[in-house]
Amino acid sequence: MTDAPGLKEPTLDDIHRARAAIEGHVLRTPLRHYPVLSEQLDADVWVKHENFQLLGSFKVRGGINLVAQTTQDERDRGFITASSGNHGQSVSYAARSFGAACTVVLPEGANPAKAGAIAALGAKVIYHGDVFDKSLKHAEKLAEKDGMRFVHVTEPSLVAGVATYSVEVHEDLADIDFIFVPVGAGSGATGACIVTDAVSPSTHVVAVQAARAPAAFHAWQTGRFETYPMSTVAEGLATEYAYTFTIGILRDRLKEFVLVDDSDINSAIKHYVDATRTLVEHAGAASLAAAINMKDRLKGKRVVLIASGGNVTTDQLKAALA
Numbered sequence: 001m002t003d004a005p006g007l008k009e010p011t012l013d014d015i016h017r018a019r020a021a022i023e024g025h026v027l028r029t030p031l032r033h034y035p036v037l038s039e040q041l042d043a044d045v046w047v048k049h050e051n052f053q054l055l056g057s058f059k060v061r062g063g064i065n066l067v068a069q070t071t072q073d074e075r076d077r078g079f080i081t082a083s084s085g086n087h088g089q090s091v092s093y094a095a096r097s098f099g100a101a102c103t104v105v106l107p108e109g110a111n112p113a114k115a116g117a118i119a120a121l122g123a124k125v126i127y128h129g130d131v132f133d134k135s136l137k138h139a140e141k142l143a144e145k146d147g148m149r150f151v152h153v154t155e156p157s158l159v160a161g162v163a164t165y166s167v168e169v170h171e172d173l174a175d176i177d178f179i180f181v182p183v184g185a186g187s188g189a190t191g192a193c194i195v196t197d198a199v200s201p202s203t204h205v206v207a208v209q210a211a212r213a214p215a216a217f218h219a220w221q222t223g224r225f226e227t228y229p230m231s232t233v234a235e236g237l238a239t240e241y242a243y244t245f246t247i248g249i250l251r252d253r254l255k256e257f258v259l260v261d262d263s264d265i266n267s268a269i270k271h272y273v274d275a276t277r278t279l280v281e282h283a284g285a286a287s288l289a290a291a292i293n294m295k296d297r298l299k300g301k302r303v304v305l306i307a308s309g310g311n312v313t314t315d316q317l318k319a320a321l322a
Contacts, residue, residue: 006108007245010160012198015167015191018065025064025097029053029165029173031304036275041291043298048169051280051310055089056186057115058162058308061089065161067098074149074301075100075228081151082106082136084116084138084184084235086220086309091151092123103148105139107132111235128137133240137260142220153185154243163191170195176203177301180287182308183209183216183257184237186246192306193253204255208290210234211259220250233262233316235250236283236309238245264289269320284308 010018029049036126050058067079077102081091088104095102102123104116108130119125128138136153143150151158165188169179179196181189189207196203209217210232219225219242228238230273250257268285271292272278280288287305312320 057086060089062158062161063094166195234282
């Protein structure tokens, strides 16, 4: 999918400025070592718990950084975005924090817990389209019609904001061999690559996407931006299109991109419950699913798994644990 023109890759300085901007608005999440996961993978396994973040997702880091950089005129006009859930919560929370109105367009059938959380943050919720990408196009039309400030899912300030969790990872732990990062629109993996290339270039970043929503994976492989069928249970990874801005950076920086089956993601949710006693949503569990599939390569290595969010419903959890 085409992004806004003229987007520039965030620098490490941009990411450090983002860190200052979001301080006091978000949590520094823990990076925890788990002996059970380490034994299962025969590696030194650590989990970055963005599922413990405010709103249950890493996305809030980007939302706060973006809104903090907007003008008063933009805030007066209000914000509009589209989301499968976590991004919408992020922008809604950030808008409320700075006294601005927000509208979020969700696909029909969106995660009800995430939709309810968005509404509870004071945002106007509109349902449009059966998939996220249709919601996004509708949000763009409404922004133009009503004069609202449209927030794209891959703006540089969002990437810089979410990249702050990668800064924390490298501050908290040295000599990391592998970092596994889930990919939907790609802001988290993009930020991880920018930070890791700057501070720990020997660390191998692995991007992970659902096999039933492989648009970003194929765009990274081929450089072609095409529509792909999408049927994954991991709504945070569910996009029909890839985004030129984030994929362009990932094609320059990322060395490895893998796909995982929905069954592997469900198994990873169970592993997280058993090994860490924490709840991780499907998108966040994809990183562990990929690490399990790559177990033979991880023996004796220091591995960080990004648990990007924890917004899982009881019905989703029951299905995963069945």
